[in-house]
Amino acid sequence: MGANRGKKLDLFIGADIQDGWVEVQSERKSTVSDAILEPSKHFLLFKKEKRRGKTVTLVGEFKTPTNDALATLKNLKIKLGCGGAYKEGWMEFQGELKEKIKELLLQEGFRFKNQN
Numbered sequence: 001m002g003a004n005r006g007k008k009l010d011l012f013i014g015a016d017i018q019d020g021w022v023e024v025q026s027e028r029k030s031t032v033s034d035a036i037l038e039p040s041k042h043f044l045l046f047k048k049e050k051r052r053g054k055t056v057t058l059v060g061e062f063k064t065p066t067n068d069a070l071a072t073l074k075n076l077k078i079k080l081g082c083g084g085a086y087k088e089g090w091m092e093f094q095g096e097l098k099e100k101i102k103e104l105l106l107q108e109g110f111r112f113k114n115q116n
Helices: 066-080 098-108
Strands: 045-051 054-060 084-087 090-094
Touching (some): 066 090
Antiparallel strands (some): 054 090
């Protein structure tokens, strides 16, 4: 047992390239998702979810730097008097606040898709 202590194991796991496997390298087709957009270029959507019996209003998807999105979220939470979070480009607000949120974001220069 003591003889193996401290020795590194050199293991190779995977397919051998000569077995007919080819590594495909292609560019990602959707580069828009990584782009940072100014507020007037956004087309935001609303979603409504129930979590633990309570309504949560989601709005997004934001394509701004995280710091800017968090600052916007903080201002909205203060103006609305509710809790919220920012996760993966979506802002979450506690309660059904679609109309109030939409009004405040329009003032900030954001735009919405027509069905909202």
